[in-house]
Structures are given as structure tokens and as C-alpha cells.
Amino acid sequence: MAKRLKTLRLILGDQLNHQHSWFNDEQDDITYVLMEMRQETDYVVHHIQKVVAFFSAMRNFGNYLRNKDFQVIYLSINDPENLQNLDKNLNKIISEKNIEKFEYQFPDEYRLDEQLKKFSKHLHIKSEAFDSEHFFTKRDDLEKFYEGKKQLTMEYFYRYMREKNNILMATEKDPEGGKWNFDKSNRKKWTGDPEIPHERGFRKDVSKILKEIEQAEIKTMGSLDEKKFNWPTSREDSLSVLNYFCKNLLIHFGDFQDALHTEQEYLFHSRLSFSMNSKMLSPREVVDSVIDFYYEHRDTIDISQVEGFVRQILGWREYMRGIYWKEMPGYRRANKLDNQNKLPEFYWNAETKMNCLHHSIKNSLENAYAHHIQRLMITGNYALLTQTHPDEVDHWYLGIYIDAIEWVEITNTRGMSQFADGGIVATKPYVSSGSYINKMSNYCKNCHYKVSKKTEEDACPFNSLYWNFLDSKREYLKGNQRMKMMFSLLDKKDPGELEKIRKRAKKIISNPSIF
Known part of the structure; x- marks a missing residue:
């Protein structure tokens, strides 16, 4: 030998x-x-x-x-x-x-x-x-899957992944529960019921590491209670969080995965992304554990709760990684909407009168965490509506979140959130007025601004920003079929009202600190 x-x-x-x-x-x-x-x-x-x-x-x-x-x-x-x-x-x-x-x-x-x-x-x-022996797919699997196809639709890739790995399948070709996707069941607003169990916490003393970081004079953001560090940092910790999720949170995960609430930091979310992105847990064992638990408790857990979770890992996570390796290095420079503005200062201190942004950013600064709807439809939505340069948005998201590693951050931020890739990841920009935020949360209830108003001084800034975005980006988006209805509504607006919208939006974009 x-x-x-x-x-x-x-x-x-x-x-x-x-x-x-x-x-x-x-x-x-x-x-x-x-x-x-x-x-x-x-x-x-x-x-x-x-x-x-x-x-x-x-x-x-x-x-x-x-x-x-x-x-x-x-x-x-x-x-x-x-x-x-x-x-x-x-x-x-x-x-x-x-x-x-x-x-x-x-x-x-x-x-x-x-x-x-x-x-x-x-x-x-x-x-x-x-190979790192972590993902379900190889780097180039997604590129091969979409070879010759005009559009990269995640749903088809997700179905392929389900079939290939025999996950939640009734037969070789038929999905369990008769549907591939239960997304329409995953959009409930949480109003206090059912009760949300406390997250699986740790309260670790990390004062020694913190002292070393301070000694090294590393520049950081956010805050930390050195004796109450709350994240899993070992395989044992990570398995404990996975087990806790299955037993306590999975039962309502799907229902409320898009919900937002001022008094809830984690809702029914698993808090497993750091464990997976650092590879202390593999996506396969996470998916298998959740499905095994579901099969053992089918009398109490609906398939819509489980499918919503599996879709995030087997579908979205693998899809985003495939996009990353297919599109890099040019992807990190993409700015198809030609947005040029700076990210407002309140993204670093949460000092804004907009309740939704205040709570989402405060949660991010205090916990290095926000769930996907806070990232997409609150902080990301506002950054896109104020036409912020995607580099600015990238740097903030990559820095602030505990699970942010470029392969998953940049595709979600520059692609899904900011539409800077021109539609590779998302079929349309994910922008909304205040009505969506009001529908999914209680953020608007005690806000300084009124979600029902459009251009007045106390009107929700998202409302004028939304219509102004459509107006100013028409040339970039007019060929997008999914935007056709919104442009039709924009065209019906009175010229005087549209001028008020533009004026209000310009004031918000020019002076973000006063809002």
C-alpha cells in the first residue's frame, strides 16, 4: 500500500x-x-x-x-x-x-x-x-435542467426535485395530497391565536468570544447580550432546534409562514437556516426529519404545513444556489432597473416612524434575523420602491443576517427582492403598497401613518412610492405581462393625482430621515 x-x-x-x-x-x-x-x-x-x-x-x-x-x-x-x-x-x-x-x-x-x-x-x-457533500444538487444541475428553456420557473424545478428524491410523492409521478403546492394555504394573518410556543433558546455566555472580537477591532453592526446568545452553534444544538421545530412549531408553520406581527420575532419559523448554511445540518436530514414527524402525526398535522417547509428547502434553497452558479460573476453587478439611490440611514438604527420598517429592522438589529416576508415585502420592498442601488441593498442584507452567505443572499436580494436581474429569479418585481402589509400584519394598526391615505402628509409612504415606482419604471417593465393590470390602473389615474403621487414620493426618497 x-x-x-x-x-x-x-x-x-x-x-x-x-x-x-x-x-x-x-x-x-x-x-x-x-x-x-x-x-x-x-x-x-x-x-x-x-x-x-x-x-x-x-x-x-x-x-x-x-x-x-x-x-x-x-x-x-x-x-x-x-x-x-x-x-x-x-x-x-x-x-x-x-x-x-x-x-x-x-x-x-x-x-x-x-x-x-x-x-x-x-x-x-x-x-x-x-464536493462539500451538503446539497441535494450539484452546482450545474439547475443550468442543465433549464437548458433550452426560455424562463427559469422555480415550480418546475421543485417538482423535478420532488420526483427525483421521492419526497412527498404518492406515486412516482403524483404528489402526496393531490397538489404540488399549497402556497395559497400559507398566507394566513396571525392575530394572537393559536398560541406560539417560545423558540428553542440557548442563552449562552459568549463574553469571551465577544472580548476577542472587540480586541481585534472588527467593525460590526447590531447588538448582542453577551450572556444571552440565542443561536445554535454546534451539531447538538442544531439537532435540538430541529427536534423542537417538529414537535412544537411544524403544526402551524405553513399557515402563518407569511404572517407579520409586532410582538412576534419568529412566529412558527424553524430558525434552522444558520445551522444549514454553516452545514452543521444537511438539508436532506432536515427534510427527512420533518416528513418522518409528519407521517407519525398525520392525524394532527396537515400536509400544507409540511409542503410549505419542504418547498423552502428542496425547492427554493436549491434553486437559488443553482441560479448563483449559473449567473455569477456577472450577477453581482446586475442593475437592470438602473436604481441609484442610497439606502436610508434608518436601516442601521431602526429610527423611522413607519411601524413596519421600525419593527422589521429592529428585529434584524437585535436578533440578526427576520423571516422571508419581512425581508422581501418590508425592507426589500421599501428599498426597491425608493429605487436604491442594489449594491447598497446587497451589502446590508449580507451583513445583517446570521444566515447570509453570498450564494443565498445575493440571489434573494438582487434577484427576488430588487428585480435587479431583470426577471431571472422573479417573474415580476415584488412591490406593494401599504395594503399588502396591512393584510398580512398588525403593523399598520398603531403606525404614525394612515394606510388608507395616498398623498397626504400622514399617508402611508408605501402608497405613493408604489405608484411612483410603476410610473418611473414603465419603460423597463411595460413588456412584463404580469404587470399589465397594474399599468392599466396607473393609466386611469387623474393627472392631478399622479402629480401629487410623484411629488410625495420625491419628498420621501429625498428626505428618508424625516419619515
Whole structure:
């Protein structure tokens, strides 16, 4: 048997996969390296809880490997040996340890993929890249699936994924429950009933890590109670959150997945996205666990609750990753609506009289979290209606959310939320006036502004912004069939009313701080 080369294996901060086949190999002459680096903390301003979560999860993973007697090099953020750059750290270790082969898992971010390909190309030793063994699909599966098709409709990809993986299928071709999609059952407004169980919390003391981050002078946003950190940062934590979701929240997840409420931060949502995006949990085990629990409790849990959850992971999550690898690197520069404005300052402090934005941003700053409708129809909707440059929106979303990694953030933000890709992800811009927000939430109830008014001083800003957006972006959107009815309504507006709308919208866009 040939002697194994002395090998260095890199594990990135979002590759904390306990079940990877790497760990089944003979471990002689293999060293694993994990690094906390300024390269990764500084490319955008991150939420303090996001930095703490990644450092904590990486350290737990490093300890897990050490407890299995694997050889581990761990460079913490203030380690004097840490050169704060991936290439520099790897070159130093390869030289000092006389490494003969370098191995890494395919990164999920384009910039790191390019960096590691370039680094490996210039190495004087052997190198090899491996699959991360996390997703249901390969990077190029979606591109192959849509080859020759004019439009990338997620629903068809989702159905294909259901059939291929035999998930919620009654037969090889027929979906369980007689329908592929129960989205129309997933739009209920929550008004206090049923009671929402408290989230599976942790209240961890992270003061040590927080002190190290402050010592390193890393610039962050948001807030953190150092003795009440509330996110899963180990596989055990993550499995506990998954189990809690199945037992306590799944029963009403689908009904209220689009709901919004001033007194509820998480509603019936699972809070599993960080665990999955860091790979402490695999999407397959999450989906399997939820479906197994459903099958055991079919007398009390409706299929619409489960299908809505499965669609987010098996459909939307895999779809967005496929779009990312199909469209990068050009995707990160897309600005098809030619929006140029700055993101309002209140996105960093929640100081606005608009109740919906205040609560959604406050939740984001305090918890590094907001669910998909808060992101899409509140903060994203407002950014698009005020014609904010997608770069501004990207940087905020990528920094503020604990689960934000570029492959999933940019497709949701620049594509779904901002329509900057011109319709690759979404078939129309997801914009609305205040009426949708009022329909799905209690935000409008105690707001400074009146959702029923259009252009008065106390009128909901979303109302004039909505019609102004349609008016100012007509040339970009006039060929979109799904916008036909709204443009027809716009055309029927009295010229005097339209002028008032434009004037009010201009004031809001020019002076966001006073609103």
C-alpha cells in the first residue's frame, strides 16, 4: 500500500459538516486547518451576532475533530500566527509542516472559489478539490435542467426535485395530497391565536468570544447580550432546534409562514437556516426529519404545513444556489432597473416612524434575523420602491443576517427582492403598497401613518412610492405581462393625482430621515 502524502485539508467557516466522507478516511498524515480571518470579517460589515455565531460554531467543530484525535490547526482571530489572509496562512502552514498535498472542499461563494482555484494553480505541491457533500444538487444541475428553456420557473424545478428524491410523492409521478403546492394555504394573518410556543433558546455566555472580537477591532453592526446568545452553534444544538421545530412549531408553520406581527420575532419559523448554511445540518436530514414527524402525526398535522417547509428547502434553497452558479460573476453587478439611490440611514438604527420598517429592522438589529416576508415585502420592498442601488441593498442584507452567505443572499436580494436581474429569479418585481402589509400584519394598526391615505402628509409612504415606482419604471417593465393590470390602473389615474403621487414620493426618497 502506497504511503499517503502528508496532507493539509482546509475547512471553511461554512463547511462544518460532521458527516463528510473526509472523516471516514485513514487519518494518519492528515492535518485539518480552520481559520478566523480579517479577510472574512471585513469584506462587508457583519452583524456582531453573525461573527460570534461563526467563530463559536467553528471552534466547536475544531474541538469535535480534536476529540476524535484528528490533527487540527486552529487559527483564532487574535492568534499571533494568524496572517489574516487565506493564501498567506496556507502558504505558511504548507512550508512549516512540509505538506505534500493540499485539499479543500468546493466553496459556496464565488470569490472564495476563485481564490482557492488560483491558489492551488500556483502551488508547487499536489492539490485536489472535493464536493462539500451538503446539497441535494450539484452546482450545474439547475443550468442543465433549464437548458433550452426560455424562463427559469422555480415550480418546475421543485417538482423535478420532488420526483427525483421521492419526497412527498404518492406515486412516482403524483404528489402526496393531490397538489404540488399549497402556497395559497400559507398566507394566513396571525392575530394572537393559536398560541406560539417560545423558540428553542440557548442563552449562552459568549463574553469571551465577544472580548476577542472587540480586541481585534472588527467593525460590526447590531447588538448582542453577551450572556444571552440565542443561536445554535454546534451539531447538538442544531439537532435540538430541529427536534423542537417538529414537535412544537411544524403544526402551524405553513399557515402563518407569511404572517407579520409586532410582538412576534419568529412566529412558527424553524430558525434552522444558520445551522444549514454553516452545514452543521444537511438539508436532506432536515427534510427527512420533518416528513418522518409528519407521517407519525398525520392525524394532527396537515400536509400544507409540511409542503410549505419542504418547498423552502428542496425547492427554493436549491434553486437559488443553482441560479448563483449559473449567473455569477456577472450577477453581482446586475442593475437592470438602473436604481441609484442610497439606502436610508434608518436601516442601521431602526429610527423611522413607519411601524413596519421600525419593527422589521429592529428585529434584524437585535436578533440578526427576520423571516422571508419581512425581508422581501418590508425592507426589500421599501428599498426597491425608493429605487436604491442594489449594491447598497446587497451589502446590508449580507451583513445583517446570521444566515447570509453570498450564494443565498445575493440571489434573494438582487434577484427576488430588487428585480435587479431583470426577471431571472422573479417573474415580476415584488412591490406593494401599504395594503399588502396591512393584510398580512398588525403593523399598520398603531403606525404614525394612515394606510388608507395616498398623498397626504400622514399617508402611508408605501402608497405613493408604489405608484411612483410603476410610473418611473414603465419603460423597463411595460413588456412584463404580469404587470399589465397594474399599468392599466396607473393609466386611469387623474393627472392631478399622479402629480401629487410623484411629488410625495420625491419628498420621501429625498428626505428618508424625516419619515
